[in-house]
Amino acid sequence: MEDKKFRFALSFSAGKDSFLALKKMLELGHEPACLITAVNPIGLSHMHGMRVKQFRQYAKSLGIPVIFEVTEKKYDREAALKVAREAKEKYGADATCTGDIAFEFARDFNKSVAEELGMTGIYPLFGMTEEEFVPELLSSGCRIMIKTLATELGLDELVGKELDANAVDILAKKGIRLTDDTAELHTVVVDGPMFKSPVNYRFGELRHIKEYSMVDMIPVD
Numbered sequence: 001m002e003d004k005k006f007r008f009a010l011s012f013s014a015g016k017d018s019f020l021a022l023k024k025m026l027e028l029g030h031e032p033a034c035l036i037t038a039v040n041p042i043g044l045s046h047m048h049g050m051r052v053k054q055f056r057q058y059a060k061s062l063g064i065p066v067i068f069e070v071t072e073k074k075y076d077r078e079a080a081l082k083v084a085r086e087a088k089e090k091y092g093a094d095a096t097c098t099g100d101i102a103f104e105f106a107r108d109f110n111k112s113v114a115e116e117l118g119m120t121g122i123y124p125l126f127g128m129t130e131e132e133f134v135p136e137l138l139s140s141g142c143r144i145m146i147k148t149l150a151t152e153l154g155l156d157e158l159v160g161k162e163l164d165a166n167a168v169d170i171l172a173k174k175g176i177r178l179t180d181d182t183a184e185l186h187t188v189v190v191d192g193p194m195f196k197s198p199v200n201y202r203f204g205e206l207r208h209i210k211e212y213s214m215v216d217m218i219p220v221d
Contacts, residue, residue, distance in 0.1 A: 006095035006120060007033040009087035011110065012066070013047040014058055016137060016144050016163070016178070017099030017125060019189040023140055024124040025097055026194065033093035035059060035066040036083050038074060046074050048147060048186055054219040057199045065091065075106075080113045088117060095120040101128055103181040133179045138165055142192035145203075148214040150184040160203045160215040163187055188217060 008025060012018045012035035022032065035058070039045050043052045052068060059066040067090075069076075069083040087093040096114045100107045100123055111121035125133070137144070144163040149155055153174050158167055168178065176185055191198035204216035 006030045006122065007091070007093050008095040008097040008122060009034050009036050009067075009084065009091070009093040010064075011096070011098040012037050012055075012058070013045065013099075014050065014055070014188045015047065015099070016142070016187045016189060017101060019099075019142055019144075019192060019194075020133075020137055020140060021097055021099035021124050022194060023142075023192075025122070028124070030095070030097075030122075032062075032064045033091040034087050035062075035064050036069055036087060036096075037066055038069045038071060038079075041070060041072065046071070048188065048217070050188070050217050051219060054199070054201065054217060057201075057219055061195050061197050061199050063196055075109055077109075077113065080109070081116065084113055084117055084119065088119060093119065095122050097122045097124065099125055101125045101133065101179045101181070106181075128179060130177050130179050134168060137178065138168065140192065142189045143198075144187050144189050146185070147188050147203075147217060148186035148212050151208055151211055151213045153184065156206060156213045159206055159213050183212075186214075 008030050010022055037045055037055050055066050067083050067086055069079050071079045096119055098110050107123050107126055114121040146158050146161055146163050149159050200220040202218050202220055204218055206215055
């Protein structure tokens, strides 16, 4: 497997992990076939509540087609098989890829879906330590924006701002590890070396919804 080059379908949330996974896959010589984004029936992504239109902009900016997995909830096996099969048959994907780092259930779920269809599951970030992940992320050249933080952190001033070295340090002092599978921090990447052009967007006003402080990401034509 080390020498084989794959055409991969990337599970894509527009967050830091999916972009770092994409970057590493490209560096390894693999070729992106398509993006796969899970959305609910009204067209908002499960991970960030972002609009389908915004993901179409990502697809255009990256030059990679996107497939939408429409489900009521995450980890719907029938829906996952359907979109992986589409990636294989329509775009020639022979592998799937996710940005999972520590969440074994997600990795194993995606691996079993890939294997059922005769595809290979690849997880280039899995098992990375915080000490490995943070420097690689900060040196990736990606522009990473903080979209959501847990309100209890008391860091509303960081919401809608860039996740740079200073922000990472502030979050670390609050006990936030970037490699953890946590709902306390959500990010979106808006530009980087793999982009043909930055995505067009604006952030809405800061809102407090349940236990989260967040900004809406609004696509701009």
